[in-house]
Structure formats: C-alpha cells, structure tokens
Amino acid sequence: MQQNLPQTLALLARTPAALNALLRDLPEAWTLSNEGENTWNAFEVVGHLIHGERTDWMRRVKIILQFGETREFDPFDRGGHIREIQGKSMAQLLDEFARVRAENLGELRALNLRQEDLERRGRHPALGVVTLSELLAAWATHDLTHLHQISRVMAHQYREAVGPWSAFLGVLKCAGHSSAS
Amino acid sequence: MQQNLPQTLALLARTPAALNALLRDLPEAWTLSNEGENTWNAFEVVGHLIHGERTDWMRRVKIILQFGETREFDPFDRGGHIREIQGKSMAQLLDEFARVRAENLGELRALNLRQEDLERRGRHPALGVVTLSELLAAWATHDLTHLHQISRVMAHQYREAVGPWSAFLGVLKCAGHSSAS
DSSP states (O other): OOOOHHHHHHHHHHHHHHHHHHHTTOOHHHHSOOSSTTOOOHHHHHHHHHHHHHHTHHHHHHHHHHHGGGSBOOOOOTTTHHHHHTTOOHHHHHHHHHHHHHHHHHHHHHTOOOHHHHTOEEEETTTEEEEHHHHHHHHHHHHHHHHHHHHHHHHHTTTTTTGGGGGGOGGGGOOOSSTTO | OOOOHHHHHHHHHHHHHHHHHHHTTOOHHHHSOOSSTTOOOHHHHHHHHHHHHHHTHHHHHHHHHHHGGGSBOOOOOTTTHHHHHTTOOHHHHHHHHHHHHHHHHHHHHHTOOOHHHHTOEEEETTTEEEEHHHHHHHHHHHHHHHHHHHHHHHHHTTTTTTGGGGGGOGGGGOOOSSTTO
C-alpha cells in the first residue's frame, strides 16, 4: 500500500505504549542481554529510538518543507544512543520515548500536510533524492524494524533453553539483517 | 541463559498488553493485510495465540506433570485459529487473549513448580522427549516469534512506500522463517 498519513500516525503513536507494555519492569536478563559483540540489547534499542526522535525524523521533515532538495539531511549518528542511555533506567527511557514521540507527532499533525506536500523531495546523504511520503513511511517502518529486532534479541536469550523446539520457532532462525537491526 | 520461571512468567504476562497497545484500533490496512498467499495477518496471529492458550501450552504442562513420557502430547492444530477469529473483531481477540493468558498464568503459578519439576519429561508428537523447562521456555519464545512475525507482516505493507529506505530497514529483508512465523 501507499504511505497514508493517518495510518502512519496511528502506528507511530502506538509504538511507545507497545514497548512500555513489553519492557517496563521486565527482568534485566531480557532487556540487558544482546546477541553478541557489536549488537544491541533492548535497552539500547529504546535509546536509539529516542535519539531518532530528537535528531532525525522530524528534523528531516522540516528540512524537506523548508529547503527541498537544496539542503541535504544531516547524517544520523548511529552511536548517538550512547548519550541517551547513560545512567538511565529502562523506565526512564520508556517515559522519555513516549514524551519525545508525542511531541513530534503533535508537531507533525500541526503541519496539516496535504497530498502535494507528501510529494515534496529532499536529499538523503546516502540514499539521494527521497520524498516526504517515503520519509514518513520509513519512520513508521523503522519502529517495526526495531520491534522485530527486540523480539529477536530477547528470543535469542532462550535459544538453548527451548531445546528441540528451536526447530519450530521462526524467530530463532532470523540472523538479523543489518549490523543494528 | 537457562529457562528461569520468574523470567518466563514476566514475559508471558506482558505479551497481551504489548499486543493490545500495538494493535487495538489500529487501521485494518495494518492488521488485516498479510505477506501473500498462505501467510497470516496480525489478526490471525492473535487468534493463533488464543488457540495455543486454550489447547496447547498449559494442557501440555499438565500432561507432563500427570503422565510424564507415557502420554504423548496431543498435536497442535495450526489451523485452529480459524474458529477463534470467526465473526470477531480485533478488540474482542485482544480481550480474549488477555483473559485466557491470565487464567493460564494463574494456573501455572498455583502449581508452585520446583526445580525438580522443571526437569520432568514429556513426549512431543514430532520432537520426541522434551522437558517441562523446555516447554515453558518455548511458550515464551513462541510469543516472541509472533511479535517478530507481526512486526514483519506490518512492515511488509510499507515495502514500496519507504522507497530507497528499504536498504536500511532490516525487517524488510526478513523473509520469514517458516510457513506461519
């Protein structure tokens, strides 16, 4: 399907509550364990989502609306979550994610974007020309990438514990699809 | 890590609320779309989770405790969700999943399982001898398999809409790992 703003907003609005329900007060054996060297645990993923809210998605929306293709987006700092998580608890991160996401969606709704706005183009430092519609679709799909990742990272912790059931549990066959998703 | 009953319970207890936060009142374009022929949409996955609560996990716990390896588990009906979802709304399924899961966890807690109980063995119709500990670990990991699946199935709906961002979104590279997970 095409990107559809109400559908995109509906998903973006639900992710913080879904992660909150899954992760708040969950034992740290689930949330602080990763898949091995240079992989993220669920705590780091929530930090990464916060960092995207602060520095990436809405900022890029505004760059497209203000400058179009003439001003390239700032590159996203994939290590930026490290500052977000330092000294914080999972509960703090979940609260923070809910807050910054709600602020961003408030700003996005206030823009009252029309169909012709969604076709406006910007310039991504690696991907080249992209549309505002693609940016919004990517924002929502990025949430799903990390929900997919969190479920895989947590399942990995029970890889041995499930014994022969590993043959039936698809998530244990997923090797991940990039360095950090 | 080894299966640990409090950790397993903590995860099993959170899945209904996580799915509720993600899926309740979400547009049907997300929840009723699948990945193509013979694949499940999110609505069907919730039906499958309910069916597992009613016919599979706790029933198998009890078979192990009562009969050990002498009585093979009943096979799980992978089409059983069809009866669960007929004529229902997503909201009804989410309510039902929360209810049957809570009932099962109440029963599981009431068993006051000790470490030696977790080592008891049962017989799976396809996998052969399994332990109670493996069964409990598989129950929790099965939730994660389907959270992983739901995030992938929903992301699939924006496969085209994200344009060039598909290169960066790991979930779009996940081909699924079995017919229904």
